[in-house]
Amino acid sequence: MSARHHWDEDDRDFSAVQTIRRKRTKPQGRRRLADLTNDDESGDDRDDLIRRLTDLGLLTEVVAELKSGKEATAYVARTPKGTALLKIYRDLAARSFKNDAVYREGQVILDERAKRAMDSRSRRGLEFLQQDWVMAEYARLWHLWAAGLNVPEPLVGPTPFEYSATPPAVLMRLIGTEDHPAPRLSEARLTHDEARTAWAQAVQGMADLLRLGYAHGDYSTYNLLWWENTVIMIDFPQLTTRQNPNFRDLLRRDAESLAVSFRRHGIHESGETTLREVQRRALGPGPEPRMVLP
Numbered sequence: 008m009s010a011r012h013h014w015d016e017d018d019r020d021f022s023a024v025q026t027i028r029r030k031r032t033k034p035q036g037r038r039r040l041a042d043l044t045n046d047d048e049s050g051d052d053r054d055d056l057i058r059r060l061t062d063l064g065l066l067t068e069v070v071a072e073l074k075s076g077k078e079a080t081a082y083v084a085r086t087p088k089g090t091a092l093l094k095i096y097r098d099l100a101a102r103s104f105k106n107d108a109v110y111r112e113g114q115v116i117l118d119e120r121a122k123r124a125m126d127s128r129s130r131r132g133l134e135f136l137q138q139d140w141v142m143a144e145y146a147r148l149w150h151l152w153a154a155g156l157n158v159p160e161p162l163v164g165p166t167p168f169e170y171s172a173t174p175p176a177v178l179m180r181l182i183g184t185e186d187h188p189a190p191r192l193s194e195a196r197l198t199h200d201e202a203r204t205a206w207a208q209a210v211q212g213m214a215d216l217l218r219l220g221y222a223h224g225d226y227s228t229y230n231l232l233w234w235e236n237t238v239i240m241i242d243f244p245q246l247t248t249r250q251n252p253n254f255r256d257l258l259r260r261d262a263e264s265l266a267v268s269f270r271r272h273g274i275h276e277s278g279e280t281t282l283r284e285v286q287r288r289a290l291g292p293g294p295e296p297r298m299v300l301p
Contacts (some may be wrong), residue, residue, distance in 0.1 A: 053080075053095060056176055060093075063172060065163055069093065070185055083185055086178060088162050090185055096141060096175040140244045141174035142167060147221075147243040148179060155294035156215050157208075157239050165299055182232050182239050189234035193227070193268060201236065202272040208238035209265060210281065214288035221246050222254055226261035227268040258282070 060066040068085040075081075077097070084093040148161040160180035163170040183189035192205060209231055216223055223230070224245040232239040247257055262285060263278030 056095065057093075060173065060176060060178075065173065065178060066091075066093070073188060083181060083188065084178070086162055088180075090181045091162055091178050092159065092181045092188075094177045094179070096177075098175075141177055142171065143246070144177050144242075144244040145170040145173075147246045148177075149299070150219070151216075151240075151243065153297055153299045154215075154219060155296045157212060157237060158243070159239065159241060182234050182241075189232040189239065191229055192231040192233045192238065193229045193271070195233040197233075197272050199273060202269075202274055204236060205231075205233060205238055205272065206269055206274045206276075209269070210284055211288055212238060212240045213261060213265065214285045214291075215293055216240075216246075217258065217285060217289040218293050220249050222248075222251075222258040223261050224257050225264070227264040228272075229268065258285075 057066065057069060064087065066084055066086055070083045070085060073081045073083050073092070079094050079096045082093040082095070084091045145161055145164055146167065148158060149165045151158045152160055153165075159182055161170075162178040162180060163173055181188060192209070195205075197205060209228075212231075213223065213226055223240070223243070224247050225242065226240075230240065230242045232241055247254060251257070259278065259282055262282035266274075266276045266278045266281045269276070
């Protein structure tokens with residue numbers, strides 16, 4: 008959903024379906040609904056959420072827990088629209104990604120009471136922030152998907168009325184298969200030619216975001232998937248626009264993070280060179296838009 012992985016941004020905590028911790032990508036098997044979160048303090052809330060999504064007809068089965076991190080837990084799930092990635096954010100008060108103000112600067116919040124609560128990070132404010140975080144991920148996924156960018160297809164929406172019932176969860180098309188979800192680019196083993204292909208696609212993806220007026224805010228191989236020789240961009244709740252006074256700094260940071268994270272694949276470019284190439288490509292044509300059906 009936060010900022011290091013398709014399933015969650017934290018790269019450090021991997022969880023098998025049972026209580027044994029292993030660094031794996033492949034789901035470890037099916038769990039009964041009652042067992043999904045029985046070792047989590049928020050287990051009752053998590054199970055209630057899954058039941059609610061099931062009752063709404065958005066979810067048919069949770070197949071396996073894929074990854075558990077400090078920001079969210081991700082599950083491989085089945086829905087009426089096909090295999091999905093179910094990403095459930097932790098309570099904002101317990102999450103490690105707390106310095107979100109840098110991404111929210113420049114946002115217009117019409118509800119002054121909500122704005123004051125969010126700024127003060129009161130209990131009610133954290134609830135507003137949690138809702139806003141999930142709603143933002145859906146809205147941006149739909150925008151990017153419709154614009155033709157390589158991102159996971161959102162499975163609830165496209166209207167806010169439809170996806171407003173899902174927080175703190177986000178449902179999107181699973182990249183990969185149930186048995187073999189797509190790995191993050193940071194974990195993929197690439198040949199030299201594959202690395203050059205992945206680099207070009209990653210730079211193009213950042214340029215496509217910039218063309219639409221966005222900076223990702225956490226762009227690196229940790230937030231890119233590699234599947235069938237294609238780079239898929241993920242994790243968009245912190246996506247920021249030109250209205251944010253931090254936009255240029257975040258864009259420059261993204262270019263530097265991308266360059267540094269690609270070094271393990273044998274690609275050695277500087278952040279400045281990367282940024283210039285992204286800006287050059289952003290002036291060119293974008294991908295073919297997709298048709299979004301109601």
